[in-house]
Each structure stands twice: as structure tokens, then as C-alpha cells.
Amino acid sequence: MGRSHYFCAMQKDTLVFDLLRKELDRQRHGIELIASENFTSLQVIQAMGSVATNKYAEGYPGKRYYGGCEVIDEIETLAIERLKKVFNASWANVQPHSGAQANSAVFLACLKPGDKILGLDLSMGGHLTHGSPANISGKYYQALHYGVKKDTGIVDYDQLEQIALAEKPKMIICGASAYSRDWDYARIRAVADKIGALVMADIAHPAGLIAKGLLNDPFDHCHIVTSTTHKTLRGPRGGIIMLRHDFENPWGLKDPKGNTRTMSQLLDLAVFPGAQGGPLEHVIAAKAIAFGEILTDEFTAYGKNVINNAQAMAKAMVNRGYNLISNGTDNHLMLIDLRNKNLTGKKAQETLDKAHITLNKNAVPFDDKSPFVTSGIRIGVPAITSRGMNEAHMETVAGFIDKVLTKIDDEATIAGVKNDVNTFMKQFPLYPELG
Ligand SMILES: *Cc1c(COP(=O)(O)O)cnc(C)c1O
Numbered sequence: 001m002g003r004s005h006y007f008c009a010m011q012k013d014t015l016v017f018d019l020l021r022k023e024l025d026r027q028r029h030g031i032e033l034i035a036s037e038n039f040t041s042l043q044v045i046q047a048m049g050s051v052a053t054n055k056y057a058e059g060y061p062g063k064r065y066y067g068g069c070e071v072i073d074e075i076e077t078l079a080i081e082r083l084k085k086v087f088n089a090s091w092a093n094v095q096p097h098s099g100a101q102a103n104s105a106v107f108l109a110c111l112k113p114g115d116k117i118l119g120l121d122l123s124m125g126g127h128l129t130h131g132s133p134a135n136i137s138g139k140y141y142q143a144l145h146y147g148v149k150k151d152t153g154i155v156d157y158d159q160l161e162q163i164a165l166a167e168k169p170k171m172i173i174c175g176a177s178a179y180s181r182d183w184d185y186a187r188i189r190a191v192a193d194k195i196g197a198l199v200m201a202d203i204a205h206p207a208g209l210i211a212k213g214l215l216n217d218p219f220d221h222c223h224i225v226t227s228t229t230h231k232t233l234r235g236p237r238g239g240i241i242m243l244r245h246d247f248e249n250p251w252g253l254k255d256p257k258g259n260t261r262t263m264s265q266l267l268d269l270a271v272f273p274g275a276q277g278g279p280l281e282h283v284i285a286a287k288a289i290a291f292g293e294i295l296t297d298e299f300t301a302y303g304k305n306v307i308n309n310a311q312a313m314a315k316a317m318v319n320r321g322y323n324l325i326s327n328g329t330d331n332h333l334m335l336i337d338l339r340n341k342n343l344t345g346k347k348a349q350e351t352l353d354k355a356h357i358t359l360n361k362n363a364v365p366f367d368d369k370s371p372f373v374t375s376g377i378r379i380g381v382p383a384i385t386s387r388g389m390n391e392a393h394m395e396t397v398a399g400f401i402d403k404v405l406t407k408i409d410d411e412a413t414i415a416g417v418k419n420d421v422n423t424f425m426k427q428f429p430l431y432p433e434l435g
Contacts, residue, residue, distance in 0.1 A: 180310075
């Protein structure tokens with residue numbers, strides 16, 4: 001029965017599955033401090049590995065270009081409805097394949113090539129998709145940048161305002177990838193209103209904390225909000241776009257047929273058919289599961305633990321003589337300037353990797369080193385908080401990091417810390433169901 005399918009005769013691809021097993025072991029044994037990473041629930045992973053990957057569903061629920069979408073429609077509708085509840089939004093699109101895709105779609109919906117955009121400089125903690133010359137956002141649009149203040153490490157809102165008033169960008173972008181402080185969204189909106197600009201908040205990093213009311217709410221002040229789903233939201237890799245209030249598009253923007261549309265309609269058209277083809281419905285099923293998890297009280301506790309752990313980690317690092325940009329953190333991450341320790345970010349990252357402590361080198365504001373070397377490292381606690389660590393464990397982890405960094409070329413120290421890390425991580429089981 002069913003033996004006629006040609007793939008039933010094929011052997012399991014042990015080459016790939018052995019590698020996946022090795023990756024699971026790596027995740028289990030190491031300390032994961034990359035601020036943009038997390039560990040999803042097993043059911044999120046199971047949904048991604050499901051038959052929904054077989055389905056083409058170009059279009060939106062109820063308006064598809066293919067037959068057989070009735071079940072897929074239910075899945076995508078569930079994801080949308082749950083996401084709207086998570087952020088108290090009135091409209092959401094769950095199809096962007098990634099955070100970068102979500103941002104591209106917003107630009108496509110709101111801007112014409114050559115229009116000016118204003119975002120946080122990449123070298124000051126911003127993201128590639130906010131106008132870096134290496135990215136489509138910096139090639140198709142005229143990108144302007146604000147930074148942080150040299151003395152405080154806080155966003156320079158005065159500079160943002162000066163540039164906005166002088167250059168009149170069509171869009172101001174807030175949000176960052178390596179910024180440990182909360183945002184003054186009201187201030188940015190006030191500036192935007194003076195020049196009739198749209199404000200887009202890209203909350204890819206702190207979205208899970210915002211969802212639980214633990215940071216300022218961007219939705220009341222920013223016209224459009226984008227995010228990834230795999231960082232603090234702890235879902236599958238992907239992107240989302242949301243509006244709390246839909247609105248008439250500000251510059252008489254039309255859809256490809258010449259009709260005037262509301263912003264939500266323009267955004268839907270920009271995701272599909274504007275920038276993407278068929279949605280990843282297996283990932284959308286996993287997004288629906290993650291959004292359901294975020295709506296629980298357990299996730300509220302998780303968000304609070306993330307912030308408590310970040311503060312405990314910041315304190316533990318400061319106590320060991322490390323320089324934190326802005327001297328602390330409001331969210332899930334911190335940026336450390338290693339220059340007083342005579343270390344580069346590159347050297348620190350590579351050496352900690354050998355001790356099974358994973359983090360990334362990161363430019364610090366006003367860095368004098370290249371982006372491939374950098375003067376800093378970024379530490380995030382979302383992943384280790386998902387493993388079950390609490391504030392007391394942050395002391396231990398900071399101790400491991402400091403031990404390696406203070407004896408940077410000592411192979412015996414590195415090997416010793418690696419063993420201690422592997423033993424330490426045994427108390428935080430990861431996917432025990434996978435054997
Ligand atoms: C991570 C991130 C993105 C991009 O997400 P991808 O899914 O990697 O494309 C966009 N914006 C910000 C601020 C981010 O931190």
C-alpha cells in the first residue's frame with residue numbers, strides 16, 4: 001500500500017540528518033548569547049516540518065490564485081487574528097519571509113525610488129535594511145541617518161529632528177539591532193508630523209517585550225510597525241507587518257491599477273504580488289502557534305525574566321570592569337566596548353566560540369575599527385532565558401566570559417571553560433523529546 005510512490009524507495013538522507021543532529025548537540029551544549037536568537041517550542045518546529053510546505057497559496061485568505069486553499073486559509077486567518085490580539089492591532093500581514101522582506105514591502109508600498117528615508121545608522125546600532133548602501137533600502141532610496149550621542153550612547157533625537165526638518169524625508173524609521181535602550185516614539189512622531197512624514201517602527205529585536213507591555217508601545221505613535229518573528233517573539237524565522245489604525249495613504253499613492261487604496265491594502269499588495277510569490281504556509285502555521293504562546297501568562301513571565309536577566313548580566317559585566325554603551329540596558333541586550341580590555345570584537349567572538357559561548361562581534365558607536373574587526377561585542381539573554389536560566393545564573397555566565405577574555409590566548413583556560421560550560425548546560429535540557 002502506497003509503495004508505488006517513488007520516494008518510499010529512497011533511503012533516509014543520513015548525511016543531512018546526521019548534520020542536523022550535530023547542530024542539535026551544539027545548541028544543547030553551548031551558551032547562546034546572540035541577541036537575535038532564541039529557542040522556539042517544539043510545536044513551532046513541528047509545524048515548520050509539516051505538510052503545509054507542499055501547498056501553493058498565492059494571495060490572501062478567501063482570495064487565492066490556487067484551489068485547495070480552504071485549510072490553509074483557516075491557518076493563515078488564525079495567525080492573523082492571534083497576531084492582532086498580541087499587539088492590539090487592527091490589521092496584520094503574516095506573509096513576509098523575513099524581517100528584511102517585511103521592511104522592503106513597506107518601502108515598496110509607501111515610497112518611490114529616490115525618495116528620502118531617515119533611519120538609525122548601521123554603525124550606531126541600526127539595521128542594514130534602514131538605508132545601508134549595501135542594502136536595497138540604500139540603493140533604491142536616498143538614505144539619511146541619525147546616530148546616538150557620544151557621551152550617553154542614547155539616540156540623538158535633536159540630530160534626528162535637525163536632519164528631518166532640513167531634508168524632509170518621506171519616512172522616518174526607528175528601531176535597531178544593537179541598541180539597549182527604549183525608544184521615545186512620541187518624540188519621533190512629533191518630528192514626523194512637522195514634515196508630513198510616515199513613521200515606521202521596526203521592532204524586530206524587542207517585539208516580545210513590547211507585546212507584553214514591558215517597553216514603550218510604538219503602535220500609538222508609529223504609522224506602520226514591522227518585526228521579525230524569531231527573536232524575542234520566539235517563533236519561526238519570518239517577518240510581519242502591522243497597523244493599529246488603518247489610514248488613507250498620505251501622498252495619493254495608487255495600486256498598480258491606478259486605484260486609490262488604504263495603507264493596509266497597499267501593504268498587502270506590496271507583500272504579494274509586489275515583493276513575494278507564494279507564502280510559506282508551514283511557517284505561517286508555526287507563527288500561529290508562537291502567537292498563541294505569546295498570549296499566555298507564561299510568556300509574560302518569560303518577558304519579565306528576560307529583562308531581569310539582562311539587568312543581572314549587565315551588572316555582572318560592569319562589576320568585572322566592562323564598559324557598557326549607555327551604561328546599562330532597558331531590554332534584552334547590551335553592547336560592550338572592549339577597548340579598555342585591549343581586545344577586538346573579532347578576537348573575543350572567536351575565542352569565546354572555542355569555549356562554546358556564542359555571541360557576535362559588534363561595532364560600537366564611533367568605532368575606529370572596521371566592521372569585520374570591531375571594538376565590541378553584543379550580548380543578548382533571550383535564548384538562555386528560554387533555556388530556563390535566572391538572575392543567579394547570569395553571574396556564572398559572566399564569570400565564564402570574563403575568564404576566557406582575561407586569558408585570551410591561553411588554550412588550557414579555554415578548554416577548561418568549555419568543559420565547565422558543557423557541564424553547566426546539562427541542567428537546562430533542550431528538546432528532551434528529541435532524545
Ligand atoms: C533582525 C532584524 C531585521 C531583519 O530580519 P531578517 O529576518 O534577518 O531579515 C530587520 N530589522 C531589524 C532591526 C533587525 O534587528
